[in-house]
Amino acid sequence: MKIKEGFMLRNIAGNNVVVAVGKATLDFSGMITLNGSGAFLWSLLQNDTTIDEMALKMCGTYDDVNIETATNDITEFVTKLKGAGIVE
Amino acid sequence: MKQYKIAELNVLMNPKYNKLLKHCEAYLSDFEGKENIVATLTDKEIEDHNEKWPNLTLEECEYIWTGASFYEQLLDFQGMVxxxxxxxxxxxxxxxxxxxxxxxxxxxxxxxxxxxxxxxxxxxxxxxxxxxxxxxxxxxxxxxxxxxxxxxxxxxxxxxxxxxxxxxxxxxxxxxxxxxxxxxxxxxxxxxxxxxxxxxxxxxxxxxxxxxxxxxxxxxxxxxxxxxxxxxxx
CATH class of the missing domain: 3.90.228.20 (Phosphoenolpyruvate Carboxykinase; domain 3)
Known part of the structure; x- marks a missing residue:
């Protein structure tokens, strides 16, 4: 799975913000803000990946996260993005 | 096409209806050099907007969507609405x-x-x-x-x-x-x-x-x- 074309993550005055452009604006007219780990996961989702792969990378980057917690958090995150039609 | 100066930009518009014409009067200005923004709608475009928004008149459609066109192009000049x-x-x-x-x-x-x-x-x-x-x-x-x-x-x-x-x-x-x-x-x-x-x-x-x-x-x-x-x- 990966992020659909037409979504961009940008930093606006210290906030990680996702907006849609092009055809994606037909389905998504909102705006999403992400915290640091959300932005990290977003960067992984730019390329085709899996929850297991992301969980491993997350544990490699953040010291205080175990694989089980990471998997649960990422699953929740990805479910939300799928629900909003951002990830396919 | 008429020449206007809006937000310090050279703007070309071609108002067909009175509403846009009147609103723009105070901004008429002959400019030298090239235009920055061209904000015009064809008759067909005005009619299409009117078909989609039948509670608006043709002249309101021209006014609203000429404005929308201006503001979209304004983004190219460090500007926004x-x-x-x-x-x-x-x-x-x-x-x-x-x-x-x-x-x-x-x-x-x-x-x-x-x-x-x-x-x-x-x-x-x-x-x-x-x-x-x-x-x-x-x-x-x-x-x-x-x-x-x-x-x-x-x-x-x-x-x-x-x-x-x-x-x-x-x-x-x-x-x-x-x-x-x-x-x-x-x-x-x-x-x-x-x-x-x-x-x-x-x-x-x-x-x-x-x-x-x-x-x-x-x-x-x-x-x-x-x-x-x-x-x-x-």
Whole structure:
């Protein structure tokens, strides 16, 4: 799975913000803000990946996260993005 | 095509109907050199908008979508529109924004009542243009001012932005960057093209760093003007 074309993550005055452009604006007219780990996961989702792969990378980057917690958090995150039609 | 100067840009328009023609009169100006913006609609485009929005007349359609075209192109010139009533006082521009019916024009009309119409000038009652010139934000009057026709062809430095909502008592506070960001994006025209979206993002980024953004809960009263003026003019 990966992020659909037409979504961009940008930093606006210290906030990680996702907006849609092009055809994606037909389905998504909102705006999403992400915290640091959300932005990290977003960067992984730019390329085709899996929850297991992301969980491993997350544990490699953040010291205080175990694989089980990471998997649960990422699953929740990805479910939300799928629900909003951002990830396919 | 007629030549206009709007927000210090050379603009070509070709008004067919009276509403657009009249609104633009104060902005007529022969310019030298090339145009920056061409904002025209074909008859077919006007009719298509009218078909989609049958409660609007053809001349309203021309006026609204010519404005939309202007504001979309404004993004190429370090500029954007904010859905707000903009008032100038003592050489500073104050922007009051809200969704339709949110009380922004009512509030700036109260500013005029309190300070006098010759002191508090409505720059644009609905859709002022904002531009970054020499690293500073300026507010411009434009012919596109919504239902009320109130606009003045002037340029005033932007002092503060305020999001307005009705409340039983008057209070004002500074908004966090993330709150302000959401509100600003909800009250501007979001471009579809990615290059223009990048422009909008860079303008809003600078805006949140340079300009204070407030949230005002207010009644319809002169006391509400004191609340907003005292905080925003500091």
């Amino acid at each position: 904010l859905h707000a009533s903009a008032v100038a006082l003592d050489g500073n521009a104050y922007l009051f924004s809200a969704p339709c019916g949110g009380g922004k024009s009512t509030h700036t009309a109260l500013w005029q009542k309190k300070f006098g119409k010759d002191q508090a000038i409505i720059i644009n009652d609905d859709k002022p243009a904002l531009r970054i010139i020499d690293n500073k934000f300026y507010v411009y009057g434009t012919p596109f001012s919504g239902k009320t026709d109130k606009n003045t062809n002037i340029k005033v430095p932007l002092k503060a932005i305020c999001f307005v909502e009705h409340a039983p008592t008057n209070s004002i506070r500074k908004m966090s960057a993330v709150e302000a960001l959401m509100q600003i994006f909800n009250q501007t025209i979001r471009p579809v093209e990615s290059k223009k979206m990048e422009s909008l993002i860079s303008i809003v980024d600078k805006m949140l760093k340079d300009i204070p953004v407030y949230k005002l809960g207010c009644t319809i009263s002169l006391e509400a003007v004191e609340t907003s003026y005292n905080a925003m003019s500091k």
